[in-house]
Amino acid sequence: MISSRCYGIRAPLSGPPADQTRKYAYKRRGRGEKRNGCKRRAGQRWFRRKTDRLALKYLHIGYWNCQSAKQRGPILQKLVYDFDIFMIQESNLQQDKALECPGFKCYFTPSEPGVELGQAIYVRYGLPHNCRDTHDFLPEGVELQGIQLTIRDQVWRIYNVYAHVDKLYIAHNWDFLEKLSDVPRTKFLIAGDFNARSKEWGNATENRQGIALS
Numbered sequence: 001m002i003s004s005r006c007y008g009i010r011a012p013l014s015g016p017p018a019d020q021t022r023k024y025a026y027k028r029r030g031r032g033e034k035r036n037g038c039k040r041r042a043g044q045r046w047f048r049r050k051t052d053r054l055a056l057k058y059l060h061i062g063y064w065n066c067q068s069a070k071q072r073g074p075i076l077q078k079l080v081y082d083f084d085i086f087m088i089q090e091s092n093l094q095q096d097k098a099l100e101c102p103g104f105k106c107y108f109t110p111s112e113p114g115v116e117l118g119q120a121i122y123v124r125y126g127l128p129h130n131c132r133d134t135h136d137f138l139p140e141g142v143e144l145q146g147i148q149l150t151i152r153d154q155v156w157r158i159y160n161v162y163a164h165v166d167k168l169y170i171a172h173n174w175d176f177l178e179k180l181s182d183v184p185r186t187k188f189l190i191a192g193d194f195n196a197r198s199k200e201w202g203n204a205t206e207n208r209q210g211i212a213l214s
Contacts, residue, residue, distance in 0.1 A: 011059040011189060013151055059151075061158065063087040065193040069099045069120065077101050084124045087145070087160035089193045091118040107131050107145060119145050119192075121160050132157065137176045141167025146180075154187060161192035168196075169208035 062083040066072045069091040080086045080101045093099060095110040104122040111118035123129055132146030143162040148155065159180055168174060181188045197203040198210030 007063055007191075009061045009063075009189065009191065011061055011156075011187075013057060013059060013154070059084050059156075061085045061087075061189065061191070063089070063160065063191045063193075065089045065162075066091065068092045069118075070097075073099055080104060080122050083122075084127060085147070085158060086122040087158075087191060088120045088122075089117070089143070089160070089162040091120045093118050093120070107147070109143065109145060116143055117162065117164075119143050119160050119162055121145050121147060121158075123147060127151075132159075134159070137179050139168070139173060139176050141173075142176065144176075155185065156187050156189070157183070159188070159190045159192075161190060161194065163192075163194045163196065163209065165195045166208060169212050171212045174213050 060083045062079065063086070064076075064079065066076060066088045067090050069076055069088060070093065076088065076099065081103070086104075091099075091108060092111045093108055097110070098106050098108045098120065100106055101122055104124055106120055106122050108120035109116065109118055127149060128151070129147050129149040132148050134144040134146045138144050141164045143164075145160040146157060148157050150156070157180070177190060180190060194209065194213065195207075196210040196213045197205055197207045198214040199206055200210075200214045203210065
């Protein structure tokens with residue numbers, strides 16, 4: 001199932017803020033004001049310093065099957081600023097054609113006609129992180145990206161998944177999800193477009209991938 005909706009997740013961060021003297025409240029600015037060369041909407045959130053990200057109570061994470069980042073670029077560049085981490089599927093971006101958003105580091109995999117549709121992860125500057133190698137976990141029919149963050153001594157791994165239609169219709173095809181999360185003392189978030197419909201999570205109809213995953 002391909003969805004044009006954008007979904008958001010609020011992941012709670014444990015432990016005390018890195019610096020108790022720093023405020024993590026959002027600072028609102030007037031309409032049309034610019035920072036770092038990027039025009040913002042009224043009420044859009046900015047933080048005064050990069051290190052303010054470490055004083056947050058929550059990570060705001062979004063994911064969206066955009067069905068072509070180039071065609072929906074203006075929408076994407078507005079949505080991304082509401083999140084700390086934003087993941088897209090079916091980006092359909094060619095090599096060296098990443099869609100940059102000021103204030104964010106972009107990791108993207110290019111599309112290959114008939115093979116991959118492409119993905120991207122946007123990470124707000126100021127979040128300490130590194131990109132994960134996911135080739136050991138990559139089954140046929142799946143596109144996968146990952147990043148790792150350490151915030152207040154807690155390790156997080158966040159994965160961006162796109163499962164092609166009718167490729168993972170046997171239950172063991174989804175074993176890679178358990179392998180991704182089989183690391184001690186680490187918190188995980190696995191999100192994306194699984195192309196899996198099942199009545200167990202509210203769909204009116206089911207498909208083979210949904211039955212296998214459920």
